[in-house]
Amino acid sequence: MTKSYKDNLPISAEGFMQEFMRLKRGSVTRRHFLGITGLGLATAVMSRFPGALSTPAYAEDLGSQMSIATWPNYHDPQTFERFKAATGVAVEVNVFGSNEEMLAKLQAGASGWSLFVPTNYTISTYAKLGLIDELDMSKLPNFSASTENPRFTKEGQIGGKTYAVPKNWGTTGFSVNTKKIKTPLASWKDFFEVLQTEADGRGMVHDYQLTTIGSALVSLGHDFNSIKPDELAKAEELLIKVKPHLFAINSDYQPAMRATDAWITMCWTNDGAQLNHDMPELAYILGKDGGEIWTDYYGIPKDAPNKPAGYALLNYLMDPQNAVKEHIANGAPTTDSRVLALLPKEVTSNKIVYPDEASLTPLEFGAAVTLTDPSRAELMARFKSA
């Protein structure tokens, strides 16, 4: 008769969390949810008990926990579980919305991260400000320089030193619901036009200066990375004209697109692939007039509290067997030919993930100056508060 009180509860804690996560997947804004609630953090805390501490032979003491700063929907959660099983180190995941936010946290000091995922154009600034460590490549035997595409490694290297190694690359295009919007779209010029017409009240732009200002500049025929005052003024004029027609200014657009609250949005490769996979009417389009190509890297902050674990996780992620699972889960293309060889055909033949070289030609990498340029930051803030 020693029945636990738990048997009488209408739903178990696990059952509730499962239901909750299922509901959340389609309808709740994940980025904000994880960011504001620290749910990622909470999950990590719940799973912190390192089991039997069956740590395999590691030269250094890795401790029992570390923290990584990264982007939403960007990892296979199983990766961290397996890493914990292999090393006894629980990984706490901090989710961010923009590189500017990451920089702000690092500048404020003691971020607590032992590994983080900055985008190509930020790394030189991090190195200049002394916020990031030069990587000790001897601790990363799984990294293979010879199989990496140099197009995607070069911004991690500054003055012959390697500060960051690539995670994956991608593009910034737009996702459009072709059941709702019939106008054929092929450029950023089309994108901004349709926002004010057929997609009135249904379009989204990122809450991120690089892509929102950059794409507005491209649609006007200017350089994605321009910081010329007259060109920025034109872009601001366009954005402020478009603003009353927008559904939202938000970098987490998946829930709104899935619920068909929004019909068109600026979009990154990995989200574009995930959306299109689940809802084929959500097409992913690259601007033929230009736009962004990017690479996300792994780096170790200077003030990282647990560098041994940071290196261990980074090395673990560089193992092609692990990287391939990551890339299948997040949907962004790989920079490493070893990983490419392991990916299933349906991934490598997906035109969203691996577009034709011709459609990549007009795209540009973000420029370092846009990260710290006050006029772009202020433009974005004026647009949002207009």
Next chain:
Amino acid sequence: MALTAASKKRLVTAALVGPAAAWLFVFLVLPFVAILVFAFGRRAPEGGYQPAFTLEQFANLGARSAAFVNTLVLAPAGTAACLLVAYPVAYYLAVKSNPKYRLLLVSLVVVPFWTSMLVRTYAWMYLLGARGIPHLLEFVGLTDVRLLNTAGAVLLGIVYGYLPLMILPIYVSLEKLDRRLLEASADLGARPVATFFGITLPLSLPGVMTGVALVMILLLGEYLIPQLLGGGKVFFIGNALVDLFLQSRNWPFGSAIAVTLVAVVVVILLVAMRVAWRVAGTRQVDLL
């Protein structure tokens, strides 16, 4: 060492007040001083703070005028809407409801506070989104109704989120109401409506003022509801602050806006206290 009675008393006072004073100093005074210092500085080239002594940031406040206007319009509008909904509820709870169930009813008002505001706001995002209420409205022929990410959604979120803060102080002031005054009013021939406006309402005004001040002050710093239910388009001062510290990394400008916001709150509080004193005809009004 023998202590005099007076110094003993002083020691006891210090021991009692000390922890709170230290707490206030470390977590309220020091940060505020830091913000004040930042507000007179300049943005460093890569973002952050550079020491200086300039009024530049304050001169630039106009660049966020839209956020100030939004806040100074939507905060009072939200407070007024809360008041309109809260007063009848508080009146019912304190005067009309069966005393047997009163405690239960009051706790029903408080219970939503046990869940995080964030989770409840997310629930509204779902309800107002295309799969929520608009989906139901399609059945009665209303297609393409948009509720989420509108000023109306923000106002709804505000009323929903802050209602208990308005109900409770009004409830408390109505609960203390001396019923004999109402009887006397009736005996003297006043109709119920006249009694309400002549006696009940004036006597509950201190509670109303407390509720208004509480809701208004919190609303002036609101960030979450405009962000989640306004789609990042309806910008409050709180949103401007987050943006300046986390995106533009312009700490001095953010600090100047924060200082201005604190000044606005202090002025509103002082005015509210004045009004409360006047209407209550006494200086013994506990506002907060």
